[in-house]
Amino acid sequence: MIKANRSERYQALTADGRIFVCYHPEKKFPIEYTKSLKKLNDPWENMSDTMTSAQIQEAMRLKVEEPGIWGSKLLGRLFNVKPSVVKEHIQLTQEQKEILKAEANALQFFRPHKRRLYRRLLHLHRHKRLDEEMQKRI
Numbered sequence: 001m002i003k004a005n006r007s008e009r010y011q012a013l014t015a016d017g018r019i020f021v022c023y024h025p026e027k028k029f030p031i032e033y034t035k036s037l038k039k040l041n042d043p044w045e046n047m048s049d050t051m052t053s054a055q056i057q058e059a060m061r062l063k064v065e066e067p068g069i070w071g072s073k074l075l076g077r078l079f080n081v082k083p084s085v086v087k088e089h090i091q092l093t094q095e096q097k098e099i100l101k102a103e104a105n106a107l108q109f110f111r112p113h114k115r116r117l118y119r120r121l122l123h124l125h126r127h128k129r130l131d132e133e134m135q136k137r138i
Contacts, residue, residue, distance in 0.1 A: 048081045051089050055079045059090045062133070067096040068103060069126050078133055 012021050051059070059079065062070045072083040075090065092100070107115055 044076070044082045047076060048079075049085055051079060051081050051085055055081070056089050059086065063090055063092070063096070066129070067092060068100055068122070069129055071126075074126055074130055078130060 010023050013019070014021065059070070059075050062075070062078075072086040072090070075081075075086045076083040079086070107118065110118065
């Protein structure tokens with residue numbers, strides 16, 4: 001067995017020569033070189049706290065067309081507002097809630113890999129629709 005200083009890296013082979021062992025000690029970084037997590041994890045910080053009536057009407061139109069696609073986060077990104085503001089102004093109708101609940105119930109009968117595939121396709125479709133709506137605004 002090879003002994004090493006805790007601050008140094010080292011590499012060695014076991015006695016029988018079958019396993020290669022590497023030791024990489026954790027590096028210590030001074031706290032002044034780190035960033036606070038709050039600043040890194042708040043993507044909605046620079047978003048607006050209000051929606052105009054035109055934005056509300058457009059969001060309602062999109063939500064009626066595709067209720068499963070346009071969630072509060074996606075609408076927030078589209079209109080540059082916080083998702084909590086979207087939730088205040090845009091609510092699902094009872095019919096839309098029932099459709100989404102039925103869809104969630106149907107997904108329970110899918111095998112796990114099919115559920116993952118469905119969710120990936122839904123994710124891609126959401127971002128495609130977001131890009132399309134953003135292009136219309138330009």
